[in-house]
Amino acid sequence: xxxxxEQFGSRLGVILAIAGSAVGLGNIWRFPYxxxxxxxALFIICYVIILxxxxxxxxxxxxxIGRAAKKSVGYAFETLEPKGTKWHYFKYLIIAGGVLICxxxxxxxxxxLYYLCGVVDGSLLDKGISAHDQYQDLVVENSYKTVxxxxxxxxxxxxxxxxxxxxxxxxxxxxxxFLLFIFLVxxxxxxxxxxxxxxxLELFFVPNFxxxxxxxxxxxxxxxxxxxxxxLGVGAGTILAYASYMKKGQSLFNESIIIASLxxxxxxxxxxxxxxxxxxxxxxxxxGPVLVFESMLTIFKEMPGGHLFGSVFFLLLFxxxxxxxxxxxxxxxxxxxxxxxxxxxxxxxxxxxxxxxLILPACFASSFLADVKPFGMDIISFEDFIASNVLLxxxxxxxxxxxxTRYGWGMRRFIRSVNSGEGVKLSRFTIGYxxxxxxxxxxxxxxLGLIV
Ligand code: TRP
Numbered sequence: 001x002x003x004x005x006e007q008f009g010s011r012l013g014v015i016l017a018i019a020g021s022a023v024g025l026g027n028i029w030r031f032p033y034x035x036x037x038x039x040x041a042l043f044i045i046c047y048v049i050i051l052x053x054x055x056x057x058x059x060x061x062x063x064x065i066g067r068a069a070k071k072s073v074g075y076a077f078e079t080l081e082p083k084g085t086k087w088h089y090f091k092y093l094i095i096a097g098g099v100l101i102c103x104x105x106x107x108x109x110x111x112x113l114y115y116l117c118g119v120v121d122g123s124l125l126d127k128g129i130s131a132h133d134q135y136q137d138l139v140v141e142n143s144y145k146t147v148x149x150x151x152x153x154x155x156x157x158x159x160x161x162x163x164x165x166x167x168x169x170x171x172x173x174x175x176x177x178f179l180l181f182i183f184l185v186x187x188x189x190x191x192x193x194x195x196x197x198x199x200x201l202e203l204f205f206v207p208n209f210x211x212x213x214x215x216x217x218x219x220x221x222x223x224x225x226x227x228x229x230x231x232l233g234v235g236a237g238t239i240l241a242y243a244s245y246m247k248k249g250q251s252l253f254n255e256s257i258i259i260a261s262l263x264x265x266x267x268x269x270x271x272x273x274x275x276x277x278x279x280x281x282x283x284x285x286x287x288g289p290v291l292v293f294e295s296m297l298t299i300f301k302e303m304p305g306g307h308l309f310g311s312v313f314f315l316l317l318f319x320x321x322x323x324x325x326x327x328x329x330x331x332x333x334x335x336x337x338x339x340x341x342x343x344x345x346x347x348x349x350x351x352x353x354x355x356x357x358l359i360l361p362a363c364f365a366s367s368f369l370a371d372v373k374p375f376g377m378d379i380i381s382f383e384d385f386i387a388s389n390v391l392l393x394x395x396x397x398x399x400x401x402x403x404x405t406r407y408g409w410g411m412r413r414f415i416r417s418v419n420s421g422e423g424v425k426l427s428r429f430t431i432g433y434x435x436x437x438x439x440x441x442x443x444x445x446x447x448l449g450l451i452v
Pocket of ligand 1: 022023027098229234324392
């Protein structure tokens with residue numbers, strides 16, 4: 001194993017890589033429709049409060065463990081835990097969450113790549129076939145296409161990781177993130193000029209208290225908590241892996257605020273785009289997983305300039321998805337490098353084969369395996385449920401106990417690590433809040449996740 005750990009080349013590079021991990025399908029595809037289903041503006045207020053009060057401290061735990069240990073989750077606990085304790089056994093649970101997400105995230109990314117190619121060359125914009133039939137063709141009749149495009153997405157990530165952190169990951173994620181924010185702003189501007197945009201904005205931004213009941217409030221609260229975990233990408237060791245390549249220059253509280261703000265801005269811009277377009281074309285935003293593949297494609301076929309708009313939209317979605325997938329992929333690579341002492345190239349080769357096989361159930365979820373319905377869910381929803389509602393929450397709980405209690409790394413070392421460097425520091429007043437409230441909140445999410 002090399003003695004000197006590689007580092008990101010610049011502060012901007014780290015922030016954009018971590019923001020790239022955070023801004024993904026969760027922001028552009030999941031956030032708008034979850035917000036739509038859960039009362040629009042009220043959900044957004046609740047989401048932003050939870051993001052900054054609960055998500056931020058959890059984000060800091062991963063950042064501080066990674067930066068202090070200079071190791072991924074594969075060896076971070078061993079490096080920091082008090083002698084004789086067994087925190088390192090939890091690493092398998094944490095990496096399991098990351099691996100399970102790798103089993104379906106590249107499949108959706110692959111489908112997006114297929115749509116990007118089809119919209120750019122115009123073949124998917126054919127008005128003679130409905131968007132529904134086109135989607136069925138991809139995922140049911142010709143699901144081998146999903147396999148091919150998912151494998152291309154995986155190989156793309158493998159190539160990025162192959163060249164290391166600075167030359168590979170940083171070189172790719174930095175321009176992609178710039179592109180993503182430029183496209184978000186441009187598409188947002190354009191969608192606001194559409195006729196029905198004001199109706200969309202109203203739905204998205206004006207709170208609706210009328211039908212609020214205790215049950216719907218609890219549902220909304222749980223949806224917002226789940227969204228915060230998924231969008232920040234905490235609990236699976238992904239952020240921890242990136243943080244292990246970070247320099248000590250800035251306070252981690254400072255960096256977390258920037259990352260969480262970029263993530264929220266991306267989600268809100270995406271919400272404005274999708275709500276404005278959908279209301280302008282009288283299409284429901286609650287279509288769920290098929291929203292971008294069916295509803296949005298139908299609109300691109302009809303709208304003037306749909307070819308250009310659709311191409312940019314899918315490029316945006318692809319950039320968001322691929323930078324997130326690169327981060328998950330890197331976390332499993334660095335796990336292998338740190339725990340089994342193998343070279344980066346060996347880890348990438350093994351990982352690529354492993355993920356290439358793991359995606360197969362999700363690729364065939366609507367075709368050969370359509371009848372396989374664990375707990376009544378299709379395979380992708382089931383994998384997502386176990387990963388997001390059980391493993392990510394469990395991972396976040398372990399990180400917080402490790403940082404906040406004296407049985408683990410301890411509050412003093414955590415605060416010192418977070419505050420080392422320039423920028424806004426965490427004040428001592430917040431310690432009591434962080435120490436008791438955060439693990440309790442995570443526990444609530446876990447229980448709510450299983451019963452709601
Ligand atoms: N945050 C990403 C999104 O919004 C997904 C993601 C990246 C993720 N890394 C993760 C989710 C780690 C869970 C765990 O799409």
